[in-house]
Amino acid sequence: MRPRHRRRRGAVTAVAATLLALSSAQAVSALPASAGPATSGPATPAAPASPASPASPVSPVSPVSAVSGVSGVSGVTPGSAVPAAEEDAARALARSLADPVRRERVREAVLASGEVPLTALARGGLKSVLAAADQRIAAAKGLDAGVGPLLRLRLGDASMRGALGAGTAPWVAAAGVDDDAPTVVAYDSRGRAHRLDARHVPARPVYVVDIDGSRALAAGLGVLDAQLRHYGLASAAPAPTRDGAARAPRARAATAGFWTTRVTAVELADDEEPWIKGDAEIYTLVTGFGQDGKVRVDPVDMPYLDNDGTVYRPGQILVNWSYYKYDLADAVMMEDDGSTNYHDLAKAIATALLTITDHGAYIPLVDAVLDAIPADWWTDDPDYVDSWYTLSRTDDGTRHGARGNGWMTLEPYFVRES
Numbered sequence: 001m002r003p004r005h006r007r008r009r010g011a012v013t014a015v016a017a018t019l020l021a022l023s024s025a026q027a028v029s030a031l032p033a034s035a036g037p038a039t040s041g042p043a044t045p046a047a048p049a050s051p052a053s054p055a056s057p058v059s060p061v062s063p064v065s066a067v068s069g070v071s072g073v074s075g076v077t078p079g080s081a082v083p084a085a086e087e088d089a090a091r092a093l094a095r096s097l098a099d100p101v102r103r104e105r106v107r108e109a110v111l112a113s114g115e116v117p118l119t120a121l122a123r124g125g126l127k128s129v130l131a132a133a134d135q136r137i138a139a140a141k142g143l144d145a146g147v148g149p150l151l152r153l154r155l156g157d158a159s160m161r162g163a164l165g166a167g168t169a170p171w172v173a174a175a176g177v178d179d180d181a182p183t184v185v186a187y188d189s190r191g192r193a194h195r196l197d198a199r200h201v202p203a204r205p206v207y208v209v210d211i212d213g214s215r216a217l218a219a220g221l222g223v224l225d226a227q228l229r230h231y232g233l234a235s236a237a238p239a240p241t242r243d244g245a246a247r248a249p250r251a252r253a254a255t256a257g258f259w260t261t262r263v264t265a266v267e268l269a270d271d272e273e274p275w276i277k278g279d280a281e282i283y284t285l286v287t288g289f290g291q292d293g294k295v296r297v298d299p300v301d302m303p304y305l306d307n308d309g310t311v312y313r314p315g316q317i318l319v320n321w322s323y324y325k326y327d328l329a330d331a332v333m334m335e336d337d338g339s340t341n342y343h344d345l346a347k348a349i350a351t352a353l354l355t356i357t358d359h360g361a362y363i364p365l366v367d368a369v370l371d372a373i374p375a376d377w378w379t380d381d382p383d384y385v386d387s388w389y390t391l392s393r394t395d396d397g398t399r400h401g402a403r404g405n406g407w408m409t410l411e412p413y414f415v416r417e418s
Contacts, residue, residue, distance in 0.1 A: 081140035083176030094172035094187035142343030164205035213281035258322035288329035293358035
């Protein structure tokens, strides 16, 4: 289950949005980590679900002709285009499962792998529908069509494997629901919609149509990097650090290398979130002034942060101080849970960034960004998890996030160059 973090509006959303837009996609290396509806269906009832325990209620409802956010509904915004495409794909896949051969092929694939590329499972008309949904998602996120298929399929929860293996007919749902939604809409093979409790895992197996967040994020940061370089916002490369170097009055190592801040332990708060969301896609944006005095942001992927309430001990480099002019930086931890249009956002924010200049002393960039950037440049909100202000090169110990949703234990770490 992912760490809980309520959606942030207004200023905090602007922070999250802008920091991602600032990203120059210069990823920081990590050491190995270890963990311590649609068209109405027939009026006849759907096949009954497996009996649900009191803790796993399943509440079927009457067939509906449309679900909010699907394509074709007036008022669909760019921010709703991604969940709309997921919804269309879920309905199409659900209807295709009326074919017993296809149903068995999908069942075997899902049981054999945690996540399955959805388009690869399809044939004929279904493949065309899914390919079109993939193209809509890429376009809505400002990504090139060459990014490849983004749609994937997984089981809603590991506890559903037994019922699926025993032959219980699965339903299909889209992952693009709001964190605070009380229900999840799932479709059966007749195209009928059923509302499930978002807080309790149902007994019936549910396939979840989701996006390959890692691929989408990597492609999106590539778009941002290209756009920011076009506007001249990439920082100059740092010079090697050697004993006796005069960049600043600090102790230098006798051998070439650079100082970093390393995460030795990290934990996010334990709280409940919809079961359909699955594992988190957590990353941290480290921001400060580069050696050339220009704003820079380095994204740090944290793929091991899957579960809340778990202490992870990654030994991961968070800040490479050789990239920064000062010994201070800020960090914002986020989850890639939105429908960001990377291309449009980078273009819009670049002008604002050009007004943020180095005045000879470190200033918190978050405040300057909040004053300069309107919140409505996001097509949808990525989730803000927590933030750490004024991290220092000498930090050695536990730092709690400003929001109180997580903590990190940090230590100085010198990386020697061979």
